[in-house]
Amino acid sequence: MTVKTIAITALLGSACAAQAGGIDRSGQSIQALFESGRYAEFSLGSVSPDTSGTAVAGLGGFGSGDMTSSFLQLGAAYKADINDRLSYAIIYDQPFGADVDYPTGTGYFAAGSMADLDAHAITGLMRYKFENNFSVHGGIRVQSIEATAAVPFIPSGPYNVSGERDIGIGYVAGVAYERPDIALRVALTYNSSIKHDVQTNETSALGANSSITQIETPQSVNLDFQTGVAQDTLLFGGIRWVEWSEFDITPADYQVVSGGASLVSYDNDVFSYSLGVGRRLSETWSVSASVGYEKSNGGFASNLGPTDGSKSLALAAVYTKDNMKVTTGIRYINIGDAQTSIDGGATAASNFKDNHAVAIGIKVGYTF
Known part of the structure; x- marks a missing residue:
């Protein structure tokens, strides 16, 4: 096994992806496009967050209990x-998602609140190689989203909302440079925002109403x-920028109540950074380790997403046999501390500290 082969097998991100910025989950990887020959892969990850906070004394000082549910992350690709x-x-992923469920009976002001967002995307890409080691890639992404939420602590009374599944279309464009003799590849990829017009059903103090909510997942x-970097040794990493400052979900009645x-x-x-190293141990085994970082931005976080930044450590092992390779990985994420508010950011309502998540995953790839 040469360093070039390690470059193909050591990247573990899609095997156990867990992103903290916003509701980012898959990282929208297109790594399968750079595989050699005809190739197919399937990945499955299980992410188990443990996220809890404590209300300020003025709101009773009660603990929230664990308000995040475990979830599965699926991915597949054919090249x-x-x-x-x-x-x-052709790449399938689950780019965005949320699973929030505050337990009841805790005395916490947001007890009983929940939010669920489910997104699926299929991306079709093409890549053209030039003679000077450069290539360009691009294509179309078809994405669907569906969401529900319940917020019982609004002063005007309980609020419930459900958004029916909607499909939107965006695009992908990028450029890459490669030096196969030293396993070098640098790829820059832009993912467009995708607009959705979601049929929304709300129940609140205003009664039961239906409207269209415009949601735009970020570019x-x-x-x-x-x-x-040495014989049988690979250095890898990445930077991801997501324009979460332009993301907003505001159903019509919720804005009023x-x-x-x-x-x-x-x-x-949000900027996400990762850096890792892969090492070939034998003809069949290689391993890798990587670290990830997201800066804490401060300010108040949403009660439906009380996190701010993260640090992570991931370990992976890759088994290669004939045309098949199996990647297994585990990632530990230290979730950044955050404060929430219920009065428009005037004062703190709760503090979330010392939270974490563990992700495990497996990816099976086959070249034929």
């Missing part, structure tokens, strides 16, 4: 060459790199 220069890939940029607040919104964009 093939059309000729020596042109190839294509993002991924910069991924890898390079051989909440006094103009958004159901979900974020004040800042």
Whole structure:
């Protein structure tokens, strides 16, 4: 096994992805597009967050209990060459999601609140290689979203909302540079925002009403790199920027009963960083380790997403046999401390500290 082969097998992100910024989950990876020959993969991850906070004394000082549910993360991809220069890939992922469920009976002011957001995307990509080691790639992404939420602590009374599944279309565009002799690849990829017009059903002090809520999942940029640094040793990493400051979910009645607040919104964009090293141990085994970082931005977080930044450590092992490779990985995420508010950001309502998540995953790839 050469360092070039390690460059193909050591990247573990899609095997156990867990993103903290906003409701980011998959990282929208397109790594399958760079595999050699005809290739197919399937990945399954299980993420178990443990997120709890304590209300300020003025709201009783009660603990929230664990308000995040475990979830599964699925992914799949197929890639093939059309000729020596042109190839294509079809990638399925779950780019965004939320599973929030505050337990009842705790005395916490947000007890009984819940939020669920489910997103699926299929991306069709094509890649063209030039003679100077550069290539360009791009394509279309079809995405569906569906969401529900319940907020019982609004002063005007309990609020419930459900949004029916809606499909939107966006695009992907990028460029890459490769040096196969040293396993070098640098890829820059832009993911467009995707607009959704969601049929929304609300129940609140205003009664039961239906309307259209416009939701736009954010644009993002991924910069991924890898390079051989010694025989059988690979350095890899990436930077991801997501424009979360433009993301907002504000159903019509919620804006009225909440006094103009958004159901979900974020004040800042998010940069995510990762850096790792992969090492070949034998003809069949290689291992990798990587660290991840997201800066804490401060300010108040949403009660439906009380996190701010993160640090993570991931370990992976890759078994290669003939045309098959199996990647298994585990990632520990230290979730950043956050404060929430219920009065539009005037004062703190709760403090979330010392929270974490554990993600485990497996990815099976086959070249044929």
